[in-house]
Structures are given as structure tokens and as C-alpha cells.
Amino acid sequence: MTSLSLKGVSKAYGSMEVLRDIDLDIEQGELVVFVGPSGCGKSTLLRMIAGLEKITGGTLDIDNVVVNDLPPAQRGIAMVFQSYALYPHMTVYDNMAFSLKLAGKSRQEIDTAVRSAADMLQLSQYLDRLPKALSGGQRQRVAIGRAIVRDPKVFLFDEPLSNLDAALRVATRIEIAQLKESMPDSTMIYVTHDQVEAMTLATRIVVLHGGGIEQVGAPLELYERPANTFVAQFIGSPAMNLIEAKVTETGPRTSVIMADGGHATLPIPTRAEDQGNAVKLGVRPEDLSLVEGDDFLVSADVEIIEALGETTVLYFKPKSDAPALIAKLPGIHQIQRGTHLKLIAAPEKLHLFDENGVSFLYRS
Numbered sequence: 001m002t003s004l005s006l007k008g009v010s011k012a013y014g015s016m017e018v019l020r021d022i023d024l025d026i027e028q029g030e031l032v033v034f035v036g037p038s039g040c041g042k043s044t045l046l047r048m049i050a051g052l053e054k055i056t057g058g059t060l061d062i063d064n065v066v067v068n069d070l071p072p073a074q075r076g077i078a079m080v081f082q083s084y085a086l087y088p089h090m091t092v093y094d095n096m097a098f099s100l101k102l103a104g105k106s107r108q109e110i111d112t113a114v115r116s117a118a119d120m121l122q123l124s125q126y127l128d129r130l131p132k133a134l135s136g137g138q139r140q141r142v143a144i145g146r147a148i149v150r151d152p153k154v155f156l157f158d159e160p161l162s163n164l165d166a167a168l169r170v171a172t173r174i175e176i177a178q179l180k181e182s183m184p185d186s187t188m189i190y191v192t193h194d195q196v197e198a199m200t201l202a203t204r205i206v207v208l209h210g211g212g213i214e215q216v217g218a219p220l221e222l223y224e225r226p227a228n229t230f231v232a233q234f235i236g237s238p239a240m241n242l243i244e245a246k247v248t249e250t251g252p253r254t255s256v257i258m259a260d261g262g263h264a265t266l267p268i269p270t271r272a273e274d275q276g277n278a279v280k281l282g283v284r285p286e287d288l289s290l291v292e293g294d295d296f297l298v299s300a301d302v303e304i305i306e307a308l309g310e311t312t313v314l315y316f317k318p319k320s321d322a323p324a325l326i327a328k329l330p331g332i333h334q335i336q337r338g339t340h341l342k343l344i345a346a347p348e349k350l351h352l353f354d355e356n357g358v359s360f361l362y363r364s
């Protein structure tokens with residue numbers, strides 16, 4: 001059963017179009033994460049689903065009912081904000097009970113719902129405290145508890161961890177993953193700037209950019225098979241290297257050469273008419289390794305070395321106006337600045353994009 005469906009959804013503020021023609025189906029039980037550069041409309045899309053922003057075009061269905069004109073309270077949705085938005089003068093218990101009291105639930109029903117959510121979120125010992133006597137992570141758990149007691153069809157999270165420090169972020173991220181596991185039928189939509197949150201929590205990631213969807217897929221699908229250069233460089237850190245190349249052989253396997261004599265044959269099909277065309281070869285920094293001899297993919301002079309112990313990140317001097325090449329090697333390497341190095345990658349780890357930035361794997 002489809003839990004939530006966006007069809008041709010768009011949003012304009014006056015003459016400024018922020019989102020256009022968004023089509024997306026979210027199944028019950030999914031945890032879908034929206035990512036994209038700042039200002040791409042992630043929060044706006046979430047707020048439209050919540051009913052806090054008017055939808056200016058298209059339809060939003062929840063359980064096959066169009067809810068465009070339903071007020072937030074009638075959509076069966078609960079939203080958790082970055083700012084927690086707790087009532088400062090109410091105890092944890094009353095914060096969590098508030099919406100149920102408004103809905104006219106009995107004292108017994110409210111008590112059962114609040115205590116069960118508090119138990120799930122390890123908040124039972126804090127029920128009599130005011131929010132100011134809690135840590136940031138505990139406050140965010142209260143905000144999540146307040147959503148849980150309402151037993152919503154869909155949970156919306158707008159960057160819920162971004163006010164927490166690094167250690168608490170990790171701990172709370174793991175708690176959210178456990179919470180999702182304990183509520184397998186609940187549907188969650190989550191906005192974040194954080195790649196690790198997106199990769200670890202999502203059943204599917206939606207990459208938004210320029211008012212539209214670039215790609216939707218499972219985290220590792222986006223990492224291993226990005227549909228275009230935008231997704232290729234947005235997912236993964238450091239970003240995927242894109243190297244100017246020319247097709248020298250087409251067919252089920254494609255051969256390319258680079259300006260410095262580097263070359264590769266990769267298991268990605270191209271057509272006869274691609275012969276001689278300019279393409280972009282994609283390779284992730286972590287897929288590059290050092291090599292000697294003439295059989296190399298790229299070669300360049302090392303400009304900056306970041307020795308992190310666990311890995312060594314090499315930044316190479318860019319050639320003319322090409323973007324800098326980055327390699328991430330496991331372990332410790334004694335390399336001097338200015339050294340000329342040759343690098344290689346396994347053919348199945350390479351990506352190939354046409355002149356418009358579209359992956360050859362997704363060409364129609």
C-alpha cells in the first residue's frame with residue numbers, strides 16, 4: 001500500500017518557483033531521506049507534506065486520499081523540528097501529553113501512551129522535569145516522544161540532530177535507527193545535511209537540486225550507480241573525481257584515454273556513435289591506488305597531504321582549469337609534496353558520464 005504520494009507537486013513564492021513537478025511515492029514502513037544543497041527546497045517539501053506550506057501545484061495523497069487542503073492536524077502526520085519546539089513551562093510528561101489532551105483523550109489513554117513512549121525513548125525517569133533541566137539529546141527525544149504518542153501515519157523530521165554536538169549526534173542517530181526498527185510499519189521522512197545520517201538511516205534517499213529530483217534510490221545504489229554527475233559528486237566524501245576523457249573503443253566494454261596518456265577499459269556499454277566523443281570518467285577518491293609503469297589511469301603532482309592515520313588523503317595539483325584530483329589511500333604513506341604519482345582503479349569501480357553529465361548506465 002502506498003502511504004504517501006506526491007504527483008506533479010510544485011511550489012512557488014510569488015513568481016519564484018522553488019519546486020517543480022515532484023513525483024514521489026513513499027511506501028508504508030519506509031524511512032525516506034531528502035538531501036540536497038542548501039536552498040534546494042528540502043524543508044519546503046517537508047513543510048508542504050505537513051500542511052505548513054500551501055501546495056501551489058499537483059496533489060499530495062496520504063493513503064489514497066488527496067490532502068492538499070486538509071489542515072495539518074487532520075493529516076495524521078507528526079513533525080519533529082530541529083529546534084525541538086517544546087513548551088518550556090510544561091514538564092516532559094505534559095509536553096508529551098499535550099496533543100492528546102487537546103484531542104480529548106481520557107486520562108488513562110494519555111497516561112498509557114505517554115509512559116509507553118517514554119519507555120521506548122528511555123525518558124521514564126525525566127517525566128517530571130522541565131525541558132531546561134534536560135540535555136539537548138534528551139530534549140530531542142521528548143520532541144520525538146511527543147510525535148510518537150499521537151500514533152501518526154507519517155513522521156516528519158526536519159534536521160532533528162543539527163543542534164546537537166558531534167558525540168550526541170551519533171548517539172541520537174543510533175537511537176532513531178533503533179526507534180525505526182521498533183516501529184517497522186511507521187513511515188518516516190527525514191531532511192538532513194549530513195551524509196552519514198542519510199546513508200545509515202534511509203531506506204531510500206531523494207536527491208533534490210534546482211527545484212527537482214535528481215535521483216531516488218537506496219543509499220548504496222546512489223553511491224555505486226549515480227545517475228548523473230551531480231549525484232555522483234553529492235553522495236560520498238570527498239566527492240567523486242571527474243576526469244575529462246575521450247572514447248577510443250565502443251561496445252559492451254568501453255575504452256577511454258585521458259590527456260596525460262592515462263587509459264581505462266571499463267564494463268560500461270557505449271554505442272558506435274560515441275566513438276571519439278568527449279566524456280567524463282568518474283572515480284571515487286577511495287577507489288584509487290598507487291601504481292608504477294605505463295598502465296595507469298591518471299597521473300599528477302601531489303600538492304597537499306592529509307595524514308589521518310587511518311587514511312592518507314592526497315590532493316593533486318590541478319592541470320590547467322581541471323578540478324583538483326583527490327585520492328584517499330588506506331593507512332599511512334610517506335609521500336613528499338610535489339611527488340609525481342600514477343594512480344589506478346579497478347575497472348568495475350569506474351563511472352562514465354556523457355557530455356550532459358548523464359551516466360551511460362542510465363541512457364535510454
Ligand SMILES: Nc1ncnc2c1ncn2[C@@H]1O[C@H](COP(=O)(O)OP(=O)(O)OP(=O)(O)O)[C@@H](O)[C@H]1O
Pocket residue numbers: 013018036037038039040041042043044045193
Ligand atoms: N516564505 C518564503 N518566501 C519566499 N521564499 C522562500 C520562503 N521560504 C523558503 N523560500 C525559498 O525557497 C527555497 C527553498 O528553501 P528551503 O528552506 O526549502 O531549502 P532547504 O533545501 O531546506 O535549505 P537548507 O538546507 O538551507 O535548510 C530557498 O531559495 C528559500 O529562500
